[in-house]
Amino acid sequence: MAALTLEQVSKIYREKGKPDNRAVKSLNMSIHDGEIISLLGSSGCGKTSTLRMVAGFESVSEGSIRLGERVLNDLKPAERNVAMAFEGYALYPPLTVRDNIAFSLLRGKTPAAEVQRRVAHVAALLEITDILDAYPPTLSGGQQQRVSLARALVRQAELYLLDEPMSQLEPQLRAVLRGRIKEYLIEHRMTSVFVTHDQTEAVALSDRIAVMSGGVLQQFASPEDLKERPANLFVAGFIGEPAMNLLPARLHLDGGELRAVVTAHGSTAAALSVHFGPLARLPEAQAMALHEGQAVHLGVRPHKVRLGSTHSAQGTESAAQGQLSFNQWQGDQSHVGVELGGHTLLVVTDGAVDLAEGAPVNLALPLSALHLFDSASEQALVHGADLR
Ligand SMILES: Nc1ncnc2c1ncn2[C@@H]1O[C@H](COP(=O)(O)OP(=O)(O)O)[C@@H](O)[C@H]1O
Numbered sequence: 001m002a003a004l005t006l007e008q009v010s011k012i013y014r015e016k017g018k019p020d021n022r023a024v025k026s027l028n029m030s031i032h033d034g035e036i037i038s039l040l041g042s043s044g045c046g047k048t049s050t051l052r053m054v055a056g057f058e059s060v061s062e063g064s065i066r067l068g069e070r071v072l073n074d075l076k077p078a079e080r081n082v083a084m085a086f087e088g089y090a091l092y093p094p095l096t097v098r099d100n101i102a103f104s105l106l107r108g109k110t111p112a113a114e115v116q117r118r119v120a121h122v123a124a125l126l127e128i129t130d131i132l133d134a135y136p137p138t139l140s141g142g143q144q145q146r147v148s149l150a151r152a153l154v155r156q157a158e159l160y161l162l163d164e165p166m167s168q169l170e171p172q173l174r175a176v177l178r179g180r181i182k183e184y185l186i187e188h189r190m191t192s193v194f195v196t197h198d199q200t201e202a203v204a205l206s207d208r209i210a211v212m213s214g215g216v217l218q219q220f221a222s223p224e225d226l227k228e229r230p231a232n233l234f235v236a237g238f239i240g241e242p243a244m245n246l247l248p249a250r251l252h253l254d255g256g257e258l259r260a261v262v263t264a265h266g267s268t269a270a271a272l273s274v275h276f277g278p279l280a281r282l283p284e285a286q287a288m289a290l291h292e293g294q295a296v297h298l299g300v301r302p303h304k305v306r307l308g309s310t311h312s313a314q315g316t317e318s319a320a321q322g323q324l325s326f327n328q329w330q331g332d333q334s335h336v337g338v339e340l341g342g343h344t345l346l347v348v349t350d351g352a353v354d355l356a357e358g359a360p361v362n363l364a365l366p367l368s369a370l371h372l373f374d375s376a377s378e379q380a381l382v383h384g385a386d387l388r
């Protein structure tokens with residue numbers, strides 16, 4: 001096992017007659033020995049390109065990739081001691097599933113009995129024991145994908161790269177295998193990089209998640225930090241379902257107190273005024289980034305807003321009054337829209353809500369769950385969680 005380091009890594013695809021496509025832009029990442037991480041982002045954001053550069057199936061256009069002390073850039077894939085499961089399986093059709101999985105071990109010096117033991121173990125883990133004697137062309141997509149995954153996991157490599165390894169599986173099987181794979185990776189202390197566009201999967205599997213958009217790393221942090229301390233508006237809106245409410249607001253710093261005011265559409269009246277408390281509570285560098293009248297976005301997750309409370313806890317919550325604009329029972333929770341001076345705030349609550357459209361609604365916003373982002377730079381300014 002070893003640590004993986006990417007320094008200023010870029011991938012530029014050049015095709016004749018087309019402008020250069022910068023698919024990965026100056027990526028800096030350091031993955032610890034034995035750590036499990038995910039590259040998470042929408043289709044086309046550069047996840048597979050990044051993985052293929054690490055595996056050696058794409059050249060590194062700029063920057064350097066190191067595994068432990070070794071620079072990988074100019075090594076052939078087979079010289080890297082990296083195991084990879086591809087999106088497109090790439091199994092050998094003339095070999096049985098058993099031999100496909102054992103292939104890399106048979107080329108090495110692993111004793112035959114040990115090879116059989118390890119193949120049997122990963123096959124059981126991924127529920128493909130019954131197809132060990134079948135040939136790849138006779139298998140479903142989901143089965144082929146698990147064979148491809150087994151072939152990577154069975155190896156004793158320094159690094160495991162798994163590109164959407166469960167995308168073809170039914171959700172239930174996926175959830176079960178996810179748990180088992182994680183245990184297996186931890187047990188064997190395998191440094192691993194998953195690629196996924198599914199945040200539930202990334203959260204369930206990873207120690208840290210690298211959120212990518214447009215070839216740029218947006219934030220590389222634990223699932224908890226991505227939720228509680230999103231680095232910018234992109235991450236705030238991308239992580240969490242349903243998405244974080246983001247309301248345009250202005251900062252007021254009068255009397256050394258930090259306030260954020262959301263004004264009602266077409267008026268100067270406040271639709272929502274949040275008192276964060278004394279500026280002095282913030283670290284100096286953070287306070288310096290704030291100024292009077294600054295255009296910001298005020299963020300709060302739909303699950304964090306308390307509905308229907310007529311009083312708010314002094315100093316730890318902010319109160320607001322709005323009007324109910326919709327009320328949808330989702331079978332296990334309610335999605336409630338509350339209109340505040342022309343802005344709609346989504347609230348998610350566990351129980352059913354007995355309120356009709358147009359009804360007045362009281363809200364309590366816990367300060368610890370509020371976020372401020374600079375509207376111009378889109379970078380985070382203050383996380384309520386850090387003021388606790
Ligand atoms: N072999 C290639 N040649 C040219 N462009 C490519 C190639 N592979 C990927 N791209 C482009 O690079 C960008 C990132 O793709 P990719 O790394 O596959 O993203 P993801 O895995 O996140 O969906 C996309 O714009 C894609 O069209």
Ligand SMILES: [Mg+2]
Nearest residue numbers: 047048049087
């Ligand atoms: Mg991909």
